[in-house]
Amino acid sequence: MTRLRNEDALEQWLKLAEREAAGESLTAEERRILAERDDLRRDATLDGQLASLMRFDNEPPGGALDQISERSLINQILERADQHPTHTVAAPTRTYTPILALAAALLLVVGGALLLRPTTPSSSPDVRPPAVTQALETHVLLVAGEAYHGAAALDPGEALHAGSQVIVDKGALILEGHRAIRWRLLDHSAMELIRLDTAEVELQLLRGTLQAVVDPAIPHPTLRIHTPHGVVEVTGTVFSLHVSHRQTLLDVYRGHVRANTQRTSVDVGAGQRLVLGEDKPESREGHALPPWVDTLAQLQGDHATSLLVSTTPRGARVFANDVALGETPLRALMPPGATELRLNLEGHVALKEIVTLRKGASITRRLTLDPVQVVDAGPAADEEPVPPPVTPQAHTPAGALPQVVEAESNDPLPDASAGAPDPTPKANVAARPPHRRETPDQLLKAAMRHRYAKAWNKAERGFRRLLKKFPTSPEAHVVRVSYGQLLLDRRNQPRAALKLFEAYINRGGPLIEEARLGRIEALRRMGRSSAEQNAIEAFLKAHPRSLKASALQKRLSTLTSPREGDTTP
Amino acid sequence: MGHPLTHPLTDQHLADLALARSASQGEIRARRELATRLLRRVQTSVRYLVGGHDGDADDLVQSAMLEILKHLDTFEGRASLDTWADRITVRTTLRALKRRQSRWQRLTSWAQSTSRSEPQDPCADARVGELRRRLALAMGRLPLEQRVVVMLRWVYEYSMPDIAHVTDAPLDTVRYRFKVGRAKLRSHAKKDPLLRAWADAGGLS
Numbered sequence: 180m181t182r183l184r185n186e187d188a189l190e191q192w193l194k195l196a197e198r199e200a201a202g203e204s205l206t207a208e209e210r211r212i213l214a215e216r217d218d219l220r221r222d223a224t225l226d227g228q229l230a231s232l233m234r235f236d237n238e239p240p241g242g243a244l245d246q247i248s249e250r251s252l253i254n255q256i257l258e259r260a261d262q263h264p265t266h267t268v269a270a271p272t273r274t275y276t277p278i279l280a281l282a283a284a285l286l287l288v289v290g291g292a293l294l295l296r297p298t299t300p301s302s303s304p305d306v307r308p309p310a311v312t313q314a315l316e317t318h319v320l321l322v323a324g325e326a327y328h329g330a331a332a333l334d335p336g337e338a339l340h341a342g343s344q345v346i347v348d349k350g351a352l353i354l355e356g357h358r359a360i361r362w363r364l365l366d367h368s369a370m371e372l373i374r375l376d377t378a379e380v381e382l383q384l385l386r387g388t389l390q391a392v393v394d395p396a397i398p399h400p401t402l403r404i405h406t407p408h409g410v411v412e413v414t415g416t417v418f419s420l421h422v423s424h425r426q427t428l429l430d431v432y433r434g435h436v437r438a439n440t441q442r443t444s445v446d447v448g449a450g451q452r453l454v455l456g457e458d459k460p461e462s463r464e465g466h467a468l469p470p471w472v473d474t475l476a477q478l479q480g481d482h483a484t485s486l487l488v489s490t491t492p493r494g495a496r497v498f499a500n501d502v503a504l505g506e507t508p509l510r511a512l513m514p515p516g517a518t519e520l521r522l523n524l525e526g527h528v529a530l531k532e533i534v535t536l537r538k539g540a541s542i543t544r545r546l547t548l549d550p551v552q553v554v555d556a557g558p559a560a561d562e563e564p565v566p567p568p569v570t571p572q573a574h575t576p577a578g579a580l581p582q583v584v585e586a587e588s589n590d591p592l593p594d595a596s597a598g599a600p601d602p603t604p605k606a607n608v609a610a611r612p613p614h615r616r617e618t619p620d621q622l623l624k625a626a627m628r629h630r631y632a633k634a635w636n637k638a639e640r641g642f643r644r645l646l647k648k649f650p651t652s653p654e655a656h657v658v659r660v661s662y663g664q665l666l667l668d669r670r671n672q673p674r675a676a677l678k679l680f681e682a683y684i685n686r687g688g689p690l691i692e693e694a695r696l697g698r699i700e701a702l703r704r705m706g707r708s709s710a711e712q713n714a715i716e717a718f719l720k721a722h723p724r725s726l727k728a729s730a731l732q733k734r735l736s737t738l739t740s741p742r743e744g745d746t747t748p
Numbered sequence: 749m750g751h752p753l754t755h756p757l758t759d760q761h762l763a764d765l766a767l768a769r770s771a772s773q774g775e776i777r778a779r780r781e782l783a784t785r786l787l788r789r790v791q792t793s794v795r796y797l798v799g800g801h802d803g804d805a806d807d808l809v810q811s812a813m814l815e816i817l818k819h820l821d822t823f824e825g826r827a828s829l830d831t832w833a834d835r836i837t838v839r840t841t842l843r844a845l846k847r848r849q850s851r852w853q854r855l856t857s858w859a860q861s862t863s864r865s866e867p868q869d870p871c872a873d874a875r876v877g878e879l880r881r882r883l884a885l886a887m888g889r890l891p892l893e894q895r896v897v898v899m900l901r902w903v904y905e906y907s908m909p910d911i912a913h914v915t916d917a918p919l920d921t922v923r924y925r926f927k928v929g930r931a932k933l934r935s936h937a938k939k940d941p942l943l944r945a946w947a948d949a950g951g952l953s
Contacts, residue, residue, distance in 0.1 A: 222934060224947075224951075225934055225937065225938075225947050226930060226934065227951075228946075228947050228951030229883065229902065229933065229934070229937055229947075230901075230902035230903075231951065232876075232879060232880060232883055232951065233796065233880070233883060233899075233902045233903050234902065234903045234904075234905075235876060235880060237788065237792075238788065238792070239788060239791035239792040239794075239795045240792070240795045240796060240880040240881060240883065240884040241795055241805075241877075241880070241881060241884070242877060243788055243791070244791075249784075249787065252787065252809075252810075253780065253783045253784055253787060255810070256783055256787075256810055256813045256814060256817070257776075257779055257780065257783060257817070259810070259814055260779070260813075260814055260817040260818065327807070344807070344810075346807070724877050724878065725878075726875075726878055726942070
């Protein structure tokens with residue numbers, strides 16, 4: 180296994196090793212050569228160990244699928260492959276051409292005879308009965324951000340079929356499954372179309388947020404949505420679903436939705452919210468329809484105009500006739516006609532333009548947004564006073580977050596337009612003092628650099644700044660875990676940390692395991708044993724193979740044991 | 749277990765060729781047999797190439813499998829079916845990764861790789877899985893070209909000329925990529941407390 184460099188070196192090393200073993204004193208150079216040999220040997224051993232770990236049991240890292248999942252995946256792949264047949268099927272080889280030509284001629288003769296024959300219903304077993312249902316297609320109406328079908332980026336107008344898997348990494352995606360059924364997926368959502376026909380539109384929301392409008396005035400298939408925590412059935416309503424690792428939240432704005440789980444079947448009406456699996460829905464504040472209903476209504480599937488809006492810098496909110504569509508870069512199918520486009524980006528001059536959209540045409544608008552003029556010299560970004568660190572024990576009786584996170588954590592739906600029924604630009608935009616341009620990425624990296632340098636105050640300021648300036652950015656989402664850990668480990672602020680961990684857990688992400696561990700630790704420090712127990716159970720269910728699993732099992736048994744002797748009702 | 753890419757046809761290769769031909773002509777049983785045979789291999793390759801992000805890996809596995817099924821008629825039996833599939837998997841995955849290497853993915857990858865990890869003494873069952881997960885993450889921190897070479901060499905024990913053939917790269921370049929990639933991976937492994945503790949304790953032996 181050891182890879183020595185050459186024969187001479189081997190001989191030299193052996194001699195040196197013998198001399199060393201015999202207790203002879205070695206020169207510094209000789210000791211260096213021996214140490215180098217040891218390093219090489221250790222490296223070679225490590226290489227062998229890593230290689231054997233990589234091909235361990237001939238299984239993929241992360242483990243192989245169980246037989247059922249594997250079979251299901253193979254079925255799915257074969258189905259998709261059949262939709263795009265191989266070259267051979269499409270272009271038969273020359274050897275078979277005469278046979279195929281003969282077969283085609285026979286088919287023509289038989290087909291012609293069948294066509295010319297008088298039609299007698301059910302007279303022949305060869306004639307297939309008409310299908311009860313007809314397959315549908317789902318069409319992409321809008322892409323604002325990054326949305327994929329498999330590994331391919333999605334574009335408006337694209338058709339999706341049963342079996343299609345859709346991921347929205349960033350931004351929003353709007354789909355139309357039927358003339359009466361439209362839905363929007365927000366960032367970090369993953370969905371699979373299970374069935375698409377005139378009887379039923381069935382899909383699975385694996386994670387993220389889905390907002391749907393089903394028009395009861397138009398006859399339509401039943402919409403059925405599977406989530407990890409239950410199934411919802413819809414026939415004419417406005418509702419949203421938010422799936423996180425922990426729960427599925429159903430909000431109904433109009434009509435009724437039936438939510439079925441293994442235990443319960445609950446009818447949820449307008450103005451109600453239900454956590455799937457619970458017996459009773461809660462009343463939700465506010466009965467107005469959310470603004471995204473207008474967004475869905477603004478788009479058009481058939482005979483539409485393709486509109487592309489991109490801006491420099493990106494991320495400007497686009498309004499069409501005062502309806503928020505999404506953020507740039509944005510591609511959408513719009514109804515023809517004169518449309519007022521408005522673009523807003525914080526710190527930049529808002530733009531307004533009237534475009535005439537013609538049926539079947541494509542319109543592209545690439546715009547540059549100018550920063551607002553300097554009104555007075557504002558502080559540079561680095562000199563901006565940083566809000567004092569939050570001391571949750573002092574002013575967060577309800578377990579509130581540091582202020583910058585609270586706004587988002589109150590609303591589980593990360594909808595940029597949800598809180599803005601009137602999308603009029605903010606009056607103070609033009610008067611805002613200019614800031615040096617900072618991106619979330621820069622802020623995150625700077626804060627993490629401070630964190631690893633153990634400059635806790637600077638790191639905390641960086642985290643808070645990122646959360647304040649870009650609360651809905653992916654970077655802010657990631658940083659919640661790091662900031663939560665900092666608050667927990669360095670500031671002894673479990674309450675504030677808990678809020679951050681829960682905000683992260685609700686939306687999910689690659690650091691979900693760390694966030695769940697953080698939540699457990701925060702609850703433990705707060706002395707909330709019952710909640711801690713639930714959190715540990717949830718963790719063990721989600722990460723049964725975690726390194727912390729055995730330690731948490733022990734902790735769980737410690738938490739549960741006193742209850743056995745507890746006689747209180 | 750070598751993978752010579754040019755060799756006289758053996759019984760195994762003839763069987764591969766027959767299977768691929770049947771599958772390319774739409775024979776359902778052959779297509780299923782072929783997909784079943786290649787799925788784990790494709791999953792292994794993709795997950796190491798992706799660097800442990802399962803959400804992406806599953807999509808890419810499907811894409812690679814679809815490409816393999818789509819191009820079965822181009823399989824001529826000059827290499828083994830596995831090698832031929834590896835070549836398609838590597839190309840498809842690299843293409844997709846280069847396209848999809850968005851800011852968000854780089855960021856989460858970075859955040860994940862710098863997340864806190866303490867040495868543990870886990871139970872044996874969970875340990876190998878976790879070690880492999882960490883190794884896949886460490887792979888994800890190598891440049892794509894080095895990742896491919898290390899994966900083909902260590903997982904499938906390809907020779908350097910075979911890797912050069914699969915990756916369409918000059919032999920010297922492949923050797924260099926392997927040398928550098930291996931050193932980086934070793935370095936990442938040494939920095940990971942769990943992997944280091946495992947290696948110090950003798951690895952899988």
